[in-house]
Amino acid sequence: xxxxxxxxVGQAQIIRRIGGSPEVKKHLENLGFNVGGEVCVISTxxxxxxxxxxxxxxxxxxxxxxxxxx
Numbered sequence: 249x250x251x252x253x254x255x256x257v258g259q260a261q262i263i264r265r266i267g268g269s270p271e272v273k274k275h276l277e278n279l280g281f282n283v284g285g286e287v288c289v290i291s292t293x294x295x296x297x298x299x300x301x302x303x304x305x306x307x308x309x310x311x312x313x314x315x316x317x318x
Contacts, residue, residue, distance in 0.1 A: 252287065253297060253313035260288045261318035268315040279306050281316055 249264050263285050266273050280302040281287065290298045295310035308316075 249317045251314045252289065252299070252308070252316040252318055253292075253295070253310050255289050255318055257289050257291060260286050263287055263316060263318055265317040266315060267317065268312075272312070272315060276312065276316065279308075280304060287316070287318065 252261070255261050263281060263283050266276055266281060266283060268276075285301065288300045290300055290305065292298075297308045297310070297313050299306055299308055
């Protein structure tokens with residue numbers, strides 16, 4: 249398992265675990281990040297990520313990306 253911010257750009261990944269406080273987990277869940285779901289890093293800019301999750305594009309900070317394990 250690696251954090252999402254270390255994943256290769258353009259390669260689909262499966263979310264294995266989501267860390268952080270209950271509030272952070274709920275926020276990520278509301279954005280569509282669920283354990284077992286697929287996520288793909290589209291691009292990175294200054295450490296922040298643009299990812300595709302559930303047919304949507306979402307911007308995620310580097311801090312949040314470190315809490316998503318793939």
